[in-house]
Amino acid sequence: MRKADITAGLVARLVAEQFPRWADLPVRPVDHDGVDNTSFRLGDMMSVRLPSSEYYVEQVDKEHRWLPVLGPQLPLPIPQPLVRGVPGCGFPRPWSVYRWIEGEPLIDGDVTDLATFAADLADFLVALYKIDPTGGPGPGMHNFFRGGPLTVYDRETRDALAALKGEIDTTRAAEVWETALRATWLGPPVWFHGDAQPGNLIVQAGRLSAVIDFGTSGVGDPACDTTIAWTFLSGESSRVFAQRLPFDEATWARGRGWAIWKAMIVLVRALRDDPQDAAHSKRVIDAILADHVAAR
Numbered sequence: 498m499r500k501a502d503i504t505a506g507l508v509a510r511l512v513a514e515q516f517p518r519w520a521d522l523p524v525r526p527v528d529h530d531g532v533d534n535t536s537f538r539l540g541d542m543m544s545v546r547l548p549s550s551e552y553y554v555e556q557v558d559k560e561h562r563w564l565p566v567l568g569p570q571l572p573l574p575i576p577q578p579l580v581r582g583v584p585g586c587g588f589p590r591p592w593s594v595y596r597w598i599e600g601e602p603l604i605d606g607d608v609t610d611l612a613t614f615a616a617d618l619a620d621f622l623v624a625l626y627k628i629d630p631t632g633g634p635g636p637g638m639h640n641f642f643r644g645g646p647l648t649v650y651d652r653e654t655r656d657a658l659a660a661l662k663g664e665i666d667t668t669r670a671a672e673v674w675e676t677a678l679r680a681t682w683l684g685p686p687v688w689f690h691g692d693a694q695p696g697n698l699i700v701q702a703g704r705l706s707a708v709i710d711f712g713t714s715g716v717g718d719p720a721c722d723t724t725i726a727w728t729f730l731s732g733e734s735s736r737v738f739a740q741r742l743p744f745d746e747a748t749w750a751r752g753r754g755w756a757i758w759k760a761m762i763v764l765v766r767a768l769r770d771d772p773q774d775a776a777h778s779k780r781v782i783d784a785i786l787a788d789h790v791a792a793r
Contacts, residue, residue, distance in 0.1 A: 498589055500549040503535040508545050510586045516594070519543070529602050531696060533712055539594060543579065547592040555639035556712035557581065557591045563633065564711060567688065570628050573621050574598055574707040598707045603695035603729075609703025611734040617705040618693065619741035622722050626687040626743070633688060633716035643691040644717025647677055647754045657761035664768065665782050670757055673789045677754020680747035682718040689719040695729055720744075723752030724759065727784040746792060757785045 505524045513520035522540035530536055533553045537545045548554050561578045568575050582592040600606065608614045636645030654674050658667050690697075691713030699707035713721075723744065726735045739749070760781040767775035 498587070500532075500535055503547050503549065503588070505537055507586060507588060508537050508539075508547070511582055511588060511592065512539065512545065512594075514585055515582050516580060519594075529604065529696065531710065533710075538597065542597050544595045544597050545582075545592065546595060547588065548590045551590065552638075553712060554590050555637075557593055559634055559639055559714070560711055561593065563714070567625070567628060567711075570624065571621060571708075572624050573617075573705065575711065576709050598699060598709060600699035600701040600706045603698040603700055603705075606700035607703055608700060608705075611730065612737045614700075614705050615730055615734040615738040616741055618698065618708075618725070619738050621705070621708055622690065622693065622719070623741065623743065625690060626719055628688050630686050630688050630716040633686075634714075635686070636715060636717050640691050640713040640715045643713050643721045643755075644686075644689055644715045644719070646682070646718075647674075647751060647758070650758050651678070653762060654758045657758075657765050660765045661761060664764070665761075665779065666786060669786045669789070670761065670782065673753050673757050673785060676789065677751050677757075680750035680754075682720065682748070682751065684718070684748075686716045687719050688714065688716055689722050690714050691721055693722050693725055695725075718748075718751065720748045720751035721755045723749060724756040726752070727756050727788065728760075728781050731784065749792065753785050753789055757782060760785065 505526060509524040512524065519539060525538050527536045527538060527544070533549060534546045535549050539545050548557060560576065561581050564576055564578055568577060576598065577596040579594045579596060582594065584590060636642045642649045658671055661667055690708065690711065692710060693708070697708060697710040698705060699709060726738055730738055760778045764775055764778035764782065767778055
């Protein structure tokens with residue numbers, strides 16, 4: 498089943514069949530939806546989240562198992578799973594009902610002070626890194642190998658470098674990538690979020706108020722959590738973010754590797770049909786390259 502086939506009507510039928518106590522609650526699309534999952538409001542106090550393809554099915558059990566463990570130990574709210582649905586009504590995958598979190602995704606909301614926002618996000622991540630990782634899920638298909646070595650994306654990155662000649666400084670971009678590959682992670686495994694980006698960061702009254710979507714979370718190398726330093730933050734806010742995270746330069750080098758891999762593969766696609774996204778990806782790559790030079 499395609500993402501476009503996951504409608505409010507389908508969700509209403511799933512809820513009525515499997516959780517009849519909520520059958521009378523209205524179902525409506527959220528204002529800002531993601532890619533990996535399709536989400537809906539269920540009444541005023543809940544949300545329904547359905548994997549948009551088989552690639553994201555493993556994340557359902559992971560979130561039900563671990564979010565109740567992580568949530569009480571974190572300084573900001575995270576998603577709270579209430580019940581787990583099973584395939585039905587023509588929908589072939591498990592799905593979840595969560596408690597609704599008030600606020601707006603950062604991409605839609607206003608931040609009063611970006612440096613304070615950066616400090617709040619860094620403090621949230623530091624608290625996450627301190628949680629006991631015993632038994633937590635290591636890198637794998639469930640989170641597209643975040644937390645593991647960057648070598649898993651070496652071929653894809655080199656293909657992107659070849660495709661982007663003439664579009665970006667591929668010589669310097671290759672240098673960023675090679676530096677990241679050499680910056681071997683030697684630390685103990687820690688919990689990480691894996692996708693701390695504007696769409697997953699909720700704001701209220703100008704402040705970071707919650708962090709959502711732990712689908713790419715896991716236990717391993719936290720370098721993948723640094724990428725917002727180049728994709729959204731800049732200047733003073735980026736410096737505050739870096740200063741409050743307990744990372745050495747090797748971790749930041751790997752973070753630049755994660756960031757440039759993603760920015761380049763997005764740019765290759767965007768050059769075909771999305772000029773706005775292409776321009777943003779080029780700005781991100783320029784920021785990564787400048788930071789790499791400054792770190793040498």
